[in-house]
Amino acid sequence: MRIGLDYRTVGTSPQSGISRQVYALETALRALPQIELERFTVAPLGDASRLQAHCPSWGCAKTAMHQPHNRLRFEAGFLPRALREQHIDLYISTFNMGLPLPPKPKGLRTVVLLHDLFQITLDNYHANRLKALIYKTSDRLSIAWAVRSADRVWTPSQYSADETARLFPEAKAKIRVLPNQVDGFTGLPADLSARQLPKDYWLLVGTRELRKNVPFWVDAWQRARRQSPAVPELVLVGSLEHLPASQRSLPGIRALSGVSDAELHALYRQASRLWQPSYAEGFGLPVIEALSVGTPVAVASGTSLDEITPPSAPRFSPTDGPALVQLMLDLAQRPAEDAPEQCRQWAERYNPGAYRRRLAELIEELQ
Structure with a gap:
């Protein structure tokens, strides 16, 4: 089984909680038998990460990967073709949204890892009201599309699963709970x-x-x-x-x-x-x-x-x-x-x- 993994969050914020779960997911998938894993992301031209993942020919600043126009360019203009060319059987989006837009490659199954729904249910920090409105609207559309089009929706808690079913009742049958991995600390604690x-x-x-x-x-x-x-x-x-x-x-x-x-x-x-x-x-x-x-x-x-x-x-x-x-x-x-x-x-x-x-x-x- 060939699995594609959305790696964009790692490029934007490699130490974030979501990125930690991407690493955990990647490591666990590579340990499963008969699994071939491929990364898909956006990266600046000349960036070393382009050697380790499938990227579009155009570049993008790491801080701009999740801007609505760059998301649309990646998910509509690049991803469907790239998944088809790499013969991906299952594609996993890792940040609440980000699944490929139509036309969907034949035989492709998709999963969205939905950490929470606070992007669309709560107010968040933005530079101004216009930017907040733009992001909230695009996030709402992207999350709704991901939940409705995915074959499975994975959430880290039953609370998030219940919230997803409340907001998107038609998706209830495909929601599953995948609790987050917490590695703990392996090295010695620092001297404070x-x-x-x-x-x-x-x-x-x-x-x-x-x-x-x-x-x-x-x-x-x-x-x-x-x-x-x-x-x-x-x-x-x-x-x-x-x-x-x-x-x-x-x-x-x-x-x-x-x-x-x-x-x-x-x-x-x-x-x-x-x-x-x-x-x-x-x-x-x-x-x-x-x-x-x-x-x-x-x-x-x-x-x-x-x-x-x-x-x-x-x-x-x-x-x-x-x-x-x-x-x-x-x-x-x-x-x-x-x-x-x-x-x-x-x-x-x-x-x-x-x-x-x-x-x-x-x-x-x-x-």
């Missing part, structure tokens, strides 16, 4: 002494997207700190610029950007707890990463975080500030609910072996 971090701190990872709900959480944390000195200081992986100006200089808060994997490993290990306050989450990678090194977590309820988090972990409403303050006061005074080994055991359900087994089932279904 130069960062001069507090001995005891709570950790949040990711500040940019509105759905991460960080200002709401920081407000509750500030109120809890005023009531009890036992509430730890806060370390954010991200930028304070994504917080309201009134929160950026609060005592006990600091943000770290440009964090390496080894530093992130150490930050998780040294944190007394990871918090994930998102009101919309398609999977929740930081939760599993924290659990994989034995760090307890507390998460907002109502999305995929409910299913990927151990039942014993504390949960809170992403809109009830007073209840969150009380939870913080309670957790600051009592030991963690799960031992580190229990946290690590839970995270194992998302390891590479589990991912490969589930992927093999889904590929077999399409053969």
Whole structure:
């Protein structure tokens, strides 16, 4: 079976969460018997990646690959012919959209990896309202086309599967759950002494997207700190610029950007707890990463975080500030609910072996 893999996200943001899943998918597919894998992407002229993937003759800046006109040029003008010439049996799009436009090559089957639907259900950061409208409209059309035309829709959580079925009920029968792979950390954690971090701190990872709900959480944390000195200081992986100006200089808060994997490993290990306050989450990678090194977590309820988090972990409403303050006061005074080994055991359900087994089932279904 010859499989084509959409590799555009890797070129745009090679360290992103979506790209990590592309790497995991690629590695798992190459390990399956009787599979031949080919990459398809856009790249600048002269870029080394053009030697490792099928690319159109025209070039494109890495930062412009997902602009609507470049997507259309690739998906309509290049991809159908390239898939036909390479005799691809199955094409997998990896970023919510991106399937080839008609005419579809004869015998081709397609899969769209739908991480979430927040591109079309929530407001996102854009330079201006016109750009936001253009992107939201094109994303809505692209995602709708991908979901309706694909032979299968793979989502990383049952929450995302249910949301897809709610918005596109005609696609319900072809939706499958493929939980994300979380590799954990293989190398040694970095020495963080130069960062001069507090001995005891709570950790949040990711500040940019509105759905991460960080200002709401920081407000509750500030109120809890005023009531009890036992509430730890806060370390954010991200930028304070994504917080309201009134929160950026609060005592006990600091943000770290440009964090390496080894530093992130150490930050998780040294944190007394990871918090994930998102009101919309398609999977929740930081939760599993924290659990994989034995760090307890507390998460907002109502999305995929409910299913990927151990039942014993504390949960809170992403809109009830007073209840969150009380939870913080309670957790600051009592030991963690799960031992580190229990946290690590839970995270194992998302390891590479589990991912490969589930992927093999889904590929077999399409053969």
